[in-house]
Amino acid sequence: MRANERIFVAAPIFHSWGLTALQIGMPLRATTVLRRRFDAEETLAAIEKHECTALFAVPIMLQRILALPERVRNRYDTSSLRIVASSGSALPRSLVTGFMDAFGDVLYNFYGSTEVSAATIATPHDLRAAPTTAGKPPPGTRIALLDREGEQVPPGEVGRIFVGNDMLFDGYLDGAEREVRRGLMDTGDRGYLDADGRLHISGRDDEMIVSGGENVFPRPVEEVLTDLPQIDEAAVVGVPDAEYGQRLAAYIVVREGWRLDEDSVRAYVHQRLARFSVPRDVVFVDELPRNQTGKVLKRLLVEGDVVEPAALPNVG
Structure with a gap:
């Protein structure tokens, strides 16, 4: 980021990611463009009108921009964009590659939390090499992947993600605290480092299920599902199972004009992942329930409440 950005x-803005953008822009003397509601096409029009150099968004917004017909996207000159910074939830692999193919290598993926602030940043170079990566720690931040005993796990092995920097929070208002080891704070997420030192998020600690004795994370299944051209969105959750303890259930939004059946979904996943990662339940829904920042509310899926969610005033 440079002085006098647009x-x-x-x-x-009520979300820490939008607030972060404002806080970065002020000392840079940046021109800041805001809209009360998000609209994909109007966002492109505003970028052209104001020659914006940076866009701060959450993944669902980028997904809706990319979902615009190519002829609509091509109406607007967005060549001024140098940075499209995304955070708030995971970026699907298909969205990463599709967005950069359409708008150039300008996408950055920011991973952090209210508790630990900045953890890692994936640059366009990182995302081209490994589209699902969360990147590497910025200056002043350290990360470690630890096992239950607090020992560091080797590259490629899933561990608990711990982060250390000068911006760790002091605790929750109810007095609860996050676990701290070696000056690093537990994020509540699990992940692994690849051979190049890039972090990959496997999922939340509380999202991992044990199915037939195997530890299974939903996110790799979601990545495989969203690679299917018929699928617009997918969310995978763990549900109770009398035989295996838990099983995976996939909730899928099919693209308009396409058709898909449960057996095809299971066969596609089975060809790409281990047997225990194949969702036994496949449910087709009109849309996924989301909060006002666009994050999927998996709790509602687990509870079986998949009625249409309320309108998202800040996502549109």
Whole structure:
């Protein structure tokens, strides 16, 4: 980021990511463009009108921009964009490659939390090499992948993600605290480092299920599902199972004009992942329930409440 940037802040300001964009823009003397509601085409029009150099967004916003017909996207000159910074939830592999193919290598993936602030940043170079990566720690931040005993796990092995920097929070208002080891704080996420030192997020600690004795994370299954051209969105959750303890259930939004059946979904996953990662339940829904920042509310899926969610005033 440079002085006198022109930043379009699409991310909601009440969310830490939108607030971060404002806080970065102020000392840079940036021109900041805001809209009350997000609209994909109007965002492109504003980028052209104000010659925005940076866009701060959450993944669902980028997904809706990319979902615009190519002829609509081509109406607007977005060549001024140098940075499209995304955070708030995971970026699907298909969205990463599709967005950069359409808008150039300008995408950055930011991983962090309210508790630990900045953890890692994936640059366009990182995302071209490994589209699902969360990147590497910025200056002043350290990360470690630890096992239950607090020992560091080797590259490629899933461990608990711990982060250390000068911006760790002091605790929750109810007095609860996150576990700290070696000056590093537990994020509540699990992941692994690849051979190049890039972090990959496997999922939340509380999202991992044990099915037939195997540890299974939903995110790799979601990545495989969203690679299918018929699928617009997918969310995978763990549900109770009398035989295996837990099993995976996939909730899928099919693209308009396409058709898909449960057996095809299971066969596709089985060809690419281990047997225990194949969702036994496949449910087709009109849309996934989301909160106002666009994050999927998996709790509602687990509870079986998949009725249409309320309108998202900040996502549109």
